[in-house]
Amino acid sequence: MNDSHDAHEPEPQAQWFADEPAGSLGDQQPDNARFDGHDDGDQLDLEDRAALTRVPGMSTELQDESEVEYRQLRLERVVLISVWTHGSQADALNAMAELKALAETAGSQVLDGLIQRRSRPEAATYLGSGKVAELREVVLATGADTVIADGELTPAQLRNLEDQVKVKVVDRTALILDIFAQHARSLEGKAQVELAQLNYMKQRLRGWGESLSRQVGGRAAGGVGIGGRGPGETRIETDRRRINTRIAILRKRLRAMEATRQVQRGDRRRSRVPSVALVGYTNAGKSSLLNRLTGAGVLVEDALFATLDPTTRRCRTADGRVYTLTDTVGFVRHLPTDLVEAFRSTLEESVQADLLVHVVDGSDPDPQGQIDAVRGVLESIGAAGRPELLAVNKIDQAQPEVLAALRNAGDRVVLVSARSGDGLGELRAAIEDGLPSPQESIDVVIPWGRGDLVDRVHRNGQISVDEYVAEGTHLVAQVHPDLAGELRQFARA
Structure with a gap:
């Protein structure tokens, strides 16, 4: 049914987005005297990533997509589409801008974008039938080879939309999975991405041609008789079985890697x-x-x-206590469920943390939307109740009224700029204040031969007195109960 005949839906409206050149990486790099003018340190990985260039005219990939069952996700010249179902027009524009950034990160050139206002996506083709015809005209006019939808399409929507626009259609989930596949570096990260991709692909297998999608019957129906009977399993069923086998292997590997991560967490605890x-x-x-x-x-x-593999570094507070600081994978609106499940072991770093430093891009058009999206993912993995410190970053690019509104976004908010260094001292102090404090007081004289205990007090306790006496080291400090039990035998008389 044409959209104009649907009395229950508002009049579709289309909005187009012209192509804009991607920002220069050099414009985003801050200055820092500690690293010879480059505050991000040695960027060998980034240089390797930028060193790969394409040679035009070298591809031998089949152009007729009906001849192949599995097609490489090739995002080069794309048109973006979205269905605006709720929220304001600004929300719809921000969502489309984010989809454009995702497409460019995956290595594509965005040619145009189309938003349709509907109460809900069309069950058959995502867009209404009239807009699908209009989208086909746009694809022909621009020479696009891919359409990217800002949503997770059902297998039927994906198939129907491809059949009508005559080019490859990719949904938001497949796009994010492709970016993850490009950026995964560690064995664990690659296994997590492959697991998510296989779970996504398993529900969307399709074959082109009868030989790939039908079993051969026992009679000579359809002109196939003796010699034409197969093993009783279609090609798609065979592929699905192989995918399930691979998924089981990957899950076993990830469980082994998770066991190693658990041992490391246990040592820290x-x-x-x-x-x-x-x-x-x-x-x-x-x-x-x-x-x-x-x-x-x-x-x-x-x-x-850009970051998929967590990185952990040791830090020391002003009073000498040691703590770990971990960089985790970033979140996004409508993060695919398969990705959350596959990266659950990595995301456990957030669940187990004593303090979450929630970093917000203060220059983003919708920073509050970012905060809500991140807190939604944290709640889904069981980390919603962890202590949180809100660090509003990029304040040198943010509007003053936006920063004023963000000051009330949480109980503890720090404004900071990683580029200029503004607010870093305040951020360090806020992190130290948010760390769990030792609960038990000690006044001990540790013998000279037990330097290991002195070191533990320095690393894990808050020391108020530290002096040398004839018998050893005199310490007055706050420590954890288990360490206090070990030190009780050296209590000062």
């Missing part, structure tokens, strides 16, 4: 080392802050999902 996790929206500046605070030198790029 036994040592009473507090943990802090940097969480937040993708491209909010978490890696830049980690480099600023610790000099870690991890990869920093002005791109979505």
Whole structure:
């Protein structure tokens, strides 16, 4: 049915977005004297990523997509589509701008974008039938080879839309999975991405041609008789079985990797080392802050999902206590469920943290929307109740009225800029104040031969007196109960 005949839906409205050149990476790099003018440290990974260039005219990929069953996700010249079902027009524009950033991160050139106002997506083709015909005209006029939908399409919507626009259609989930596949570096990250991709693909297998989608019957029906009977399993069923086998293998590997991660977490808990996790929206500046605070030198790029593998560094408070600071994978609106499940072991760093530093991009058009999206993901993984410190980053690019509104977005809010260094001292102090404090007071003289205990008090306690006496080291401090029990035998008379 044509959209104009549907009395229950508002009149469809289309809005177009002209192509804009991607921002320069060089414009995003801050200055920092500690790293010879580059506050992100040695960027060897970034140089490797930028060193790969394409040679035009070298592809031998089949152009007739009906001849292949599995097609490489090739996002080069794309048209974006979205259905605006709720919220304001500004929300719809921000969502389309984010989809454009995702498409460019995946390596494509965005030609146009179309938003349709509907009460709900069309069940058959996502867009209404009239807009699908209009989309086909846009694809022909621009020479696009891919359409990207800002939503997770059902297998039927994906198939019907491809059949009508005659080019490849990719939904938001497949787009994000492709970005993750490009950026995964560690064995665990690659396994997590592959697991999510297989779970997504399993529900969307399709075959072109009868030989790929039908079993051969026992009689000579349809002109197929003796010699034409197969093993009783279609090609799609065979592929689905192989995918399930691969999924089982990947889950077994990830369980083994999770066991190693659990051992590391157990060691930190036994040592009473507090943990802090940097969480937040993708491209909010978490890696830049980690480099600023610790000099870690991890990869920093002005791109979505540049960080997939968590990085942990040891830090020390002003009074000498040791804690860990972990950079985690960024979140995004409507993060695919398969990705959350596949990355659950990595996201456990947030669940186990003593303090979450929630990094927000203060220059984003909708920072409150970022905050809500991140808190929604944290709630889904069981980290909603963790202590939270809100760090509003990129204040040198943010509007004053936006920063004023963000000051009331949480109980503890710090304004900071990883580029200029503004607010870093306040952020360090706020992190130290948010760490769990030792509960038990001690007044001990530790013998000279027990330097290991002195070191533990220095690393995990808050010391008020530290002096040398004839018998050993005199310490007055606040420590954790288990360490206090070990030191009780050296209590000062």
